[in-house]
């Protein structure tokens with residue numbers, strides 16, 4: 001008999017978060033472990049399985065990864081995990097768990113969670129963007145998540161907004177991830193050591209610890225260089241989001257991720273910048289921040305969404 005509970009794993013470069021949740025999104029149990037990322041695929045599969053042993057009585061399993069994942073469950077490449085190029089993760093996990101396992105790119109699964117557990121319920125067509133250390137995305141078209149030909153669709157972080165811009169983890173230049181992610185924001189500051197020396201606020205922070213959060217704090221305090229970098233970040237994001245609006249004609253844009261937490265005015269500033277950027281193609285597309293719990297429930301949402309199609 002089905003238990004009505006789902007087991008979800010969010011496998012990241014630093015930690016694996018596992019949750020047991022009801023269909024309604026009520027979390028019953030949560031276990032977090034540090035990712036053993038340098039020991040290869042089989043070791044990580046074993047780590048996911050042994051973490052899973054701490055849970056029982058669930059119907060199926062959803063697992064999300066920071067990598068493009070094909071419809072068959074094969075990872076294209078995972079920049080933050082060693083030895084994950086073209087591995088059929090789905091089959092390997094099914095072999096050990098002896099249960100149905102659904103796997104997906106983390107941001108795509110988060111978009112599914114926006115649809116099932118957040119304000120995405122109200123919309124048939126929307127674009128989700130997660131801005132954290134990196135940038136990912138997910139797209140809903142006519143109430144269905146859009147996966148494209150192989151399953152790799154939604155890699156919105158690798159939309160180029162500055163030709164010949166900074167080099168990106170994907171190998172191209174000027175992707176939005178290389179300009180407006182948390183990591184990019186910190187890097188763009190550190191590269192300008194002269195500006196940092198001239199800023200009483202930023203020069204008080206050890207360079208190796210300088211983070212995107214510090215730049216948001218600097219802007220709040222009126223530090224000119226912090227203000228410039230954060231304003232540029234908002235501009236680059238609005239250029240990318242305006243492209244998505246022109247490409248997909250969404251009814252809403254949803255935003256998640258760590259960078260969005262830094263400043264409560266960020267969403268309204270972004271909206272204003274997008275409205276300006278759209279030019280003659282302007283239409284009023286709401287920009288909505290997602291709840292933290294929506295992101296946490298992503299692997300659960302994936303399980304529910306996929307198993308409902310059976």
Ligand SMILES: [Zn+2]
Pocket residue numbers: 157158159168169170171172175177178
């Ligand atoms: Zn890229």
